[in-house]
Amino acid sequence: MSQSSRKKLLLMGRSGSGKSSMRSIIFSNYSAFDTRRLGATVDVELSHLRFLGNMSLTLWDCGGQDVFMENYFTNQKDHIFKMVQVLIHVFDVESKSINKDIEIFVKSLTNLQKYSPDAKIFVLLHKMDLVQIDKRQELFTIMMDKLQKISNPYHFKLIGFPTSIWDESLYKAWSQIVCSLIPNINLFNSNIIKFNSILDAEEIILFEKTTFLVISSTASIKQQQQQQQKKVSNGKADKEETEELDPKRFEKISNIIKTYKQSISKLRTNFNNLIIRGSNGTTFYLDILTENMFIMVVLKKKEEMLNGASVEQNEESLVLDNIKAARKWFEKIENSK
Amino acid sequence: MEAAIVPHPKDTNATILLMGLRRSGKSSICKVVFHNMQPLDTLYLESTSKPTNEQFSSLIDLSVMELPGQLNYFEPNYDSERLFSSVGALVYVIDSQDEYLNALTNLSMIIDFAYRVNPKINIEVLIHKVDGLSEDYRMDAQQDIMQRTGDELLDLGLEGVSVSFYLTSIFDHSVYEAFSRIVQRLIPELPSLEHMLDNLVQHSSIDKVFLFDVNSKIYVATDSSPVDIQTYEVCAEFIDITIDLDDLYIENDQSNNKNGVRGAGESKELRSVSHLSSGSTLYLKQMIRGLALVALIRNEGFNDTAADSEKSLTIIEYNVDLFKQALMKMWTPK
Numbered sequence: 309m310s311q312s313s314r315k316k317l318l319l320m321g322r323s324g325s326g327k328s329s330m331r332s333i334i335f336s337n338y339s340a341f342d343t344r345r346l347g348a349t350v351d352v353e354l355s356h357l358r359f360l361g362n363m364s365l366t367l368w369d370c371g372g373q374d375v376f377m378e379n380y381f382t383n384q385k386d387h388i389f390k391m392v393q394v395l396i397h398v399f400d401v402e403s404k405s406i407n408k409d410i411e412i413f414v415k416s417l418t419n420l421q422k423y424s425p426d427a428k429i430f431v432l433l434h435k436m437d438l439v440q441i442d443k444r445q446e447l448f449t450i451m452m453d454k455l456q457k458i459s460n461p462y463h464f465k466l467i468g469f470p471t472s473i474w475d476e477s478l479y480k481a482w483s484q485i486v487c488s489l490i491p492n493i494n495l496f497n498s499n500i501i502k503f504n505s506i507l508d509a510e511e512i513i514l515f516e517k518t519t520f521l522v523i524s525s526t527a528s529i530k531q532q533q534q535q536q537q538k539k540v541s542n543g544k545a546d547k548e549e550t551e552e553l554d555p556k557r558f559e560k561i562s563n564i565i566k567t568y569k570q571s572i573s574k575l576r577t578n579f580n581n582l583i584i585r586g587s588n589g590t591t592f593y594l595d596i597l598t599e600n601m602f603i604m605v606v607l608k609k610k611e612e613m614l615n616g617a618s619v620e621q622n623e624e625s626l627v628l629d630n631i632k633a634a635r636k637w638f639e640k641i642e643n644s645k
Numbered sequence: 646m647e648a649a650i651v652p653h654p655k656d657t658n659a660t661i662l663l664m665g666l667r668r669s670g671k672s673s674i675c676k677v678v679f680h681n682m683q684p685l686d687t688l689y690l691e692s693t694s695k696p697t698n699e700q701f702s703s704l705i706d707l708s709v710m711e712l713p714g715q716l717n718y719f720e721p722n723y724d725s726e727r728l729f730s731s732v733g734a735l736v737y738v739i740d741s742q743d744e745y746l747n748a749l750t751n752l753s754m755i756i757d758f759a760y761r762v763n764p765k766i767n768i769e770v771l772i773h774k775v776d777g778l779s780e781d782y783r784m785d786a787q788q789d790i791m792q793r794t795g796d797e798l799l800d801l802g803l804e805g806v807s808v809s810f811y812l813t814s815i816f817d818h819s820v821y822e823a824f825s826r827i828v829q830r831l832i833p834e835l836p837s838l839e840h841m842l843d844n845l846v847q848h849s850s851i852d853k854v855f856l857f858d859v860n861s862k863i864y865v866a867t868d869s870s871p872v873d874i875q876t877y878e879v880c881a882e883f884i885d886i887t888i889d890l891d892d893l894y895i896e897n898d899q900s901n902n903k904n905g906v907r908g909a910g911e912s913k914e915l916r917s918v919s920h921l922s923s924g925s926t927l928y929l930k931q932m933i934r935g936l937a938l939v940a941l942i943r944n945e946g947f948n949d950t951a952a953d954s955e956k957s958l959t960i961i962e963y964n965v966d967l968f969k970q971a972l973m974k975m976w977t978p979k
Contacts, residue, residue, distance in 0.1 A: 510894070557893045564889045571882040574875045577923035584917035586891040587931070606894060625955065 315365050315489050316391050320416055321398030322409055323348065323372035326434045329473055330398070331355065331369055334482050334519055337570060340473040351376055352388070359486060360516060360523075360600045360642065381415050389416070389423040396430045396485060401447065402438050410458060417462045429464045430485050431455055437472040444470060476559030483521040483562070490523065495641045497529050503634050507605060507627065510590070513558060515602040520566050522558045523601065561604065565594070583624060591624075595631050598639045603631060659831050660731060663711040664755060665738030666748050670773050670815070671711050674738065675699070677815045678824055679709065679861050729759040733831045734767040741786050741812075742774045749790065753797035760806050767830050768808045770794070771823060776814035783812055818878050825864045834975060838866040845968050846870070849961045852925070854940040855880050856932065859888070865936065880939040883927050887917040918958065926958070930965055933972055938965060 319327050329343035335357055349371035357365045368388070370380060380388050395416065403409055420427050433451055436444055452468045459466055469481035487493060496514065504512050504526045513525040554560065572579055582594040590608055597603040605627060663671045672690050676682040679699065698710045710732070729735075737755065739748045752770065759766050772790055775783050791810055798806055811823035829835055842854050846868045853876050855864040862881040914931040921927065924944030931937050942961065 554893055560893060561890065564886055567882065568886045571879050571886075572921060572927075574879055575921070575923065575925070577921045577925070580920040580922050582917065582919040584887055584890055585915065586894065587915045588895060590891070590894045592890055592894075 315363065315393045317365055317367045317394045317396060317485075318388070318392050318416075319367060319369045319396050319398070320412075321372050321434075322377075322400065322403065322412065323374075325372060325398045325400035325403070326473065327372065327398050328353075328369055330432075330434070330471075330478060330482075331367060333473055333478060334521070335367070337566070339570070343473060348373065351379075359519070360490065362642075363489065365486075365489070377412060381419060385419050386423060389419040392420060392424040392427045393489065394428050394430065394485060395420060396432060398432045398434050399451070401433050401435050401451075410455070413455070414458060417459055417464060420464075421462045425463075427464075428488055429459070429466050430481070431466050431468040432471045432481055433468065434471050436470045436477065437474045476556055476563045479521060479559040479562040480556070482519075483523075483558070486516070486519075486521050487523060492641060493524065496524050496638070499634075499637055499641065500524060500526055501529060503630075503637075507607070507630055510606040510608040512606070513561065513604045514597070515562065515565070515604065517596075517600050517602055520562045520569075520602070522562060525558060527553075528558075565602075581628075591627075593624075593627055593631065595628065597631065597635060598642050600642065601638065603634075605631065659708065659733055661709045661734045661736055661827065661831070662728070662732045663709060663736050663738065665773075666740070666751060669738040669740040669743075669748070671738050673815055674771070674773070674813075674820055675709060675711055678820060678863070681860075725758065726762050729762040729766065732763070732766060734769060734827055735759055736769045736771060736827060738771045738773050739790065740774055741772045741783075741790075742777045745790065746793075749793050749797060752794065753801060756798065756806060756808070757801050757803060760803060767827070768806060769823075769827050770808055770810045771813045771820075772810060773813050773820075775812045775819070776816045787812060818874060818881065821862050821881065822872070822874065822877065824861075828863055828865060832865060835866060837975070839869060841968060841971055842866060842868040845964055849940075849964045850943060850957060851961070852876075852941045852943045853880075854938065857881065857884055857937050857939055859884060859931075859935050859937050876941055879927070880941065883917070883919070883929055883939055884937055887915060887929055891915060928958075928961065928965075930969075932969055933976060936972075938968070940965075 319331065321327050326343075328346050328349050329338075329340075332338035332343055332346060333340060335355065349369055351371055353369040353371070355367045355369065357367060359365050370376065370388070397413055397416065399409055399413075417429075420429075431452070433448055436448075439447055448468070448470045452466070455468070456466050467484070469477065469484070471477045471481050490496075500512050500514060509526075511526050514523040515521065516523055568582075569578065580596060582592070584592040586592065590606060593603075593605040593607070595603055595605075607627065663675065665671050675697075676690065698708060700708045735755070737748075737752050739745050739752070756768055759768070770790070772787055775786070778786060787810060794808060798804060798808075809826070811819070811826070813820040813823045832838070838856070842856065845851065846854055851868075853870060853873070854868050855877065856866040857864050857880070862884065864877070915929070915937070916931065917927075917929045919927040926942040926944075928940045928942055929937055940961075942957070
């Protein structure tokens with residue numbers, strides 16, 4: 309058990325495609341602007357990250373210059389490609405030599421099939437900000453079709469994301485990558501659904517503490533359930549209520565809170581909680597849930613409760629108490645592994 | 646003909662005139678401070694060809710007029726006299742990374758002219774683009790520029806004119822700080838505002854309090870304790886974070902009537918509280934006229950229980966409400 313909780317992630321791609329920049333932003337609190345200072349990665353840079361307490365990720369950031377690349381596929385191949393849980397392959401959308409890029413991708417697929425056939429493959433089309441907005445989706449579809457076709461002979465299913473360090477797409481991609489590694493995600497999901505019904509909240513989101521990647525949210529669980537129901541009963545397609553809200557909001561929240569964390573680090577401190585009473589009756593509670601998680605609860609004010617400020621004050625402490633009470637449940641799940 | 650393109654400033658007190666040689670960074674300052682443009686994007690701004698005039702309604706109705714750098718103000722058919730007589734502050738931007746002797750000559754000519762037309766004018770000099778200078782050199786540059794300006798004014802027989810200097814850059818918060826000071830000089834009610842804030846600080850265990858203009862992150866007033874630039878930055882960013890999060894959950898159909906007049910009428914005021922692990926608390930509350938009060942509250946004593954902090958917060962809440970009522974009293978439309 310303890311062995312499998314150690315995950316090996318390979319981060320690969322041609323030189324200059326932005327691999328180290330991603331790593332620095334997600335795991336080392338760099339801002340997108342700071343990544344200009346990063347130099348070329350020499351050979352493989354290992355970083356050990358603790359995620360959700362007892363899950364430890366080893367990220368192998370593989371330098372992408374041809375000299376090193378050759379080495380990975382020849383001398384070091386059993387060292388590099390053994391026991392891999394996840395391969396994250398980064399493509400630079402501006403790259404001039406796509407054939408060369410794909411050739412390397414194929415080489416790593418070949419090796420992966422041989423040494424760790426159960427690995428999950430994620431493809432990131434990076435630097436999307438350099439493509440015109442209206443052409444992004446088209447380019448992404450074309451590229452993904454092509455890559456899926458190439459990888460079919462190797463029996464790998466690809467999951468792809470368009471990413472850029474200048475917006476929240478990077479958080480979306482990494483949040484899904486990391487979530488695919490959490491073993492007891494279903495327990496978390498069922499517990500926040502329960503918690504949500506107690507609080508009657510608009511939405512609850514769970515974040516990992518250091519990276520602020522989204523682990524789980526009530527909206528995404530509901531979506532999954534609906535899709536499953538549709539498959540089973542093919543029933544009435546009632547319109548999802550949350551569709552009115554910004555579909556990118558999770559990534560945006562990750563981004564905003566990370567900015568906030570960086571901002572108050574100037575006062576040499578960190579934050580414990582954040583309560584925002586919004587301008588149209590929405591209240592946000594961001595609080596520590598466990599040692600490794602933050603929770604965000606969004607409450608919508610119901611019509612009949614709009615009277616009196618004294619009620620609001622009480623409600624705030626009520627919700628905070630509820631979160632405190634929920635803590636022990638989530639801590640139990642976290643330590644259960 | 647020429648004079649026709651200069652718009653009429655309506656309010657004589659609260660017009661800021663932004664001047665400087667070409668490429669000194671005037672439009673960039675304007676865009677960054679008042680339009681929330683990213684500093685890097687200002688690289689692609691075109692050269693300004695016409696005087697532009699922008700209105701901002703905050704605590705005071707502010708208008709910023711930007712003049713093209715290559716304009717000759719002393720052409721006989723250009724009505725500079727009327728222009729200078731109607732502004733409250735003249736902001737002159739000097740590019741510190743460039744050769745600035747030319748700019749200094751230009752500056753003293755402008756001061757000479759403006760001061761004779763309107764002796765009440767506030768003259769502010771931004772020593773701009775200091776982000777490219779090393780720490781020691783900034784001080785030297787400022788010394789040098791102050792010295793030379795002083796000499797030039799002495800030669801012109803204007804030793805009574807007071808000129809304020811600021812080191813600014815659009816890549817950090819110094820330009821906001823400078824503009825805050827500049828705007829504050831134009832608010833006639835400032836002393837009473839500061840007095841009110843001091844009162845609030847004394848009775849509420851607050852470390853530092855700012856009254857911010859939400860759109861521009863300029864603070865129109867603060868209490869009398871010295872401004873620590875880091876506290877200012879954190880407070881300014883706290884506004885951004887609060888507003889960004891709040892905006893995410895405003896549904897599309899409501900967003901139309903929400904824009905612009907936030908907090909007006911029926912909708913509730915924005916309020917946000919964040920407890921920090923150092924024991925302090927960041928507190929934000931929306932005030933009138935697009936203003937927000939942001940305070941850093943220190944922890945009182947060692948018995949740091951949740952109930953205690955809740956109690957002190959309630960007191961602060963009450964005091965802030967009183968402050969808001971006072972604000973409303975001062976700025977009711979007559």
